Amino acid sequence: MSSERLIAAFDDIARAIDLVDAWVKEAGGSAKALRANTQSRSAIERRLLIISEAAIRRHKIDLDGAIIAGVVDEKLAELRRACFSAIESLQGSE
Numbered sequence: 530m531s532s533e534r535l536i537a538a539f540d541d542i543a544r545a546i547d548l549v550d551a552w553v554k555e556a557g558g559s560a561k562a563l564r565a566n567t568q569s570r571s572a573i574e575r576r577l578l579i580i581s582e583a584a585i586r587r588h589k590i591d592l593d594g595a596i597i598a599g600v601v602d603e604k605l606a607e608l609r610r611a612c613f614s615a616i617e618s619l620q621g622s623e
Contacts, residue, residue, distance in 0.1 A: 545579045545580045546576075552569060
């Protein structure tokens, strides 16, 4: 991958993060931003997709091992718990 494409991918990631940060701060926190309205939640979700897509585009770059370990050790477990919590909540509302 050319350095220009890598720069573009990293720029996409940084800009998406900046937008999400601004929306979250404006709303008074991530929970409030996600609950504010469908438009806010959709905008945040879209930016997370852009971050994911840009990260995939630059997948040939080696990430720092500590960053990967942090995601695996901390964030995946959180995501798993959130998924099961959502499942329980949805099943309870049926």
